[in-house]
Amino acid sequence: MTEATPGARPRPGAEVTAAAPAKINLTLRVGGRRADGFHPLNTLFHAVDLDEQIVVRDLTDGPDQLEVVGPQSDVVPLDGSNLVLRAAQLLRQEAASAAVRALPPGPVHCLIRKAIPVAGGLAGGSADAAAALIALNQLWSLGLDHGRLVHLAGQLGSDVPFALLGANAVGTGRGEELTAVTANRPLHWVLLTSPVGLSTPAVFQQFDSQPGSPPPDASPPRISPALLAGLRSGDPWLIGANLVNDLEAAAFALRPDLARTAAAARAAGACGVIVSGSGPTIACLAPDQAGADALAAKLAAGSAPGLVRRATGPAPGARLCPVY
Numbered sequence: 001m002t003e004a005t006p007g008a009r010p011r012p013g014a015e016v017t018a019a020a021p022a023k024i025n026l027t028l029r030v031g032g033r034r035a036d037g038f039h040p041l042n043t044l045f046h047a048v049d050l051d052e053q054i055v056v057r058d059l060t061d062g063p064d065q066l067e068v069v070g071p072q073s074d075v076v077p078l079d080g081s082n083l084v085l086r087a088a089q090l091l092r093q094e095a096a097s098a099a100v101r102a103l104p105p106g107p108v109h110c111l112i113r114k115a116i117p118v119a120g121g122l123a124g125g126s127a128d129a130a131a132a133l134i135a136l137n138q139l140w141s142l143g144l145d146h147g148r149l150v151h152l153a154g155q156l157g158s159d160v161p162f163a164l165l166g167a168n169a170v171g172t173g174r175g176e177e178l179t180a181v182t183a184n185r186p187l188h189w190v191l192l193t194s195p196v197g198l199s200t201p202a203v204f205q206q207f208d209s210q211p212g213s214p215p216p217d218a219s220p221p222r223i224s225p226a227l228l229a230g231l232r233s234g235d236p237w238l239i240g241a242n243l244v245n246d247l248e249a250a251a252f253a254l255r256p257d258l259a260r261t262a263a264a265a266r267a268a269g270a271c272g273v274i275v276s277g278s279g280p281t282i283a284c285l286a287p288d289q290a291g292a293d294a295l296a297a298k299l300a301a302g303s304a305p306g307l308v309r310r311a312t313g314p315a316p317g318a319r320l321c322p323v324y
């Protein structure tokens with residue numbers, strides 16, 4: 001990651017662009033609800049090459065401005081609840097602290113170029129937040145190092161630190177405590193997206209209300225060693241057989257059509273099929289690149305246009321984009 005020199009601002013009117021990836025949870029093991037409303041997790045994050053982009057530039061006056069372009073841009077909140085504007089606010093507070101010797105940041109224009117489905121279980125909003133942290137750190141010459149950005153990311157959302165880190169990582173706590181997992185063999189995915197999103201809090205609530213849900217504060221089950229072995233060796237069949245998502249039953253209860261989509265993907269020859277995060281996206285693992293292309297073609301034939309996408313992981317975390 002490029003780090004800015006504190007005090008050395010980019011030229012006036014300059015734009016900074018950053019990108020951050022979508023994620024799939026290869027495992028999502030969920031424990032009992034904590035007193036703060038979050039659930040303790042043991043998860044294995046895997047970043048895929050479906051990027052969200054953020055472009056930021058300083059404004060001379062007025063409030064912050066947020067613009068969204070791309071698919072589903074009309075359903076993205078433009079108010080202060082948007083994680084990009086919250087990232088800007090958090091960095092302003094950081095800039096005001098004694099540890100950061102930077103000029104006080106003014107208002108900013110942020111453009112989100114959406115590519116990740118909204119409320120799809122792929123952490124698109126978290127990718128926006130991670131890209132915004134990187135871009136504004138550069139635009140405002142804050143000079144914050146990666147560790148500090150990861151700490152701030154955890155304040156914005158459980159999945160934001162992973163969007164900064166990328167590749168593969170085990171997430172514990174509420175998902176924000178990360179340990180990188182080295183495994184660079186590519187995995188080839190077909191993502192079955194949905195035109196209507198699922199609310200993450202609603203899926204966790206459904207999980208809590210289901211028979212057999214863990215008691216408050218119960219620890220999550222551990223990540224299967226077979227999955228970790230499969231990831232390290234790059235064996236898609238071993239990985240596919242060990243994909244687990246404890247939120248899957250809750251997502252299927254809220255959206256019974258997803259169970260049928262998952263069954264169709266299994267029947268079409270995927271090595272493994274899993275609901276991504278809290279859904280509704282269904283991630284289908286293929287044996288190799290050609291297998292993924294063939295699986296995508298087969299599944300697209302029975303699906304509405306634009307809902308079947310190819311993706312490959314692991315992908316890098318949030319990064320600055322070169323200016324051409």
Ligand code: C5P
Pocket residue numbers: 037038039040041156157158159173174175200201204
């Ligand atoms: O951290 P984030 O803002 O992305 O979480 C959104 C919501 O998802 C939380 O308010 C909570 O309802 C649920 N959640 C949870 N346990 C987690 C992560 C998220 O219950 N570990």
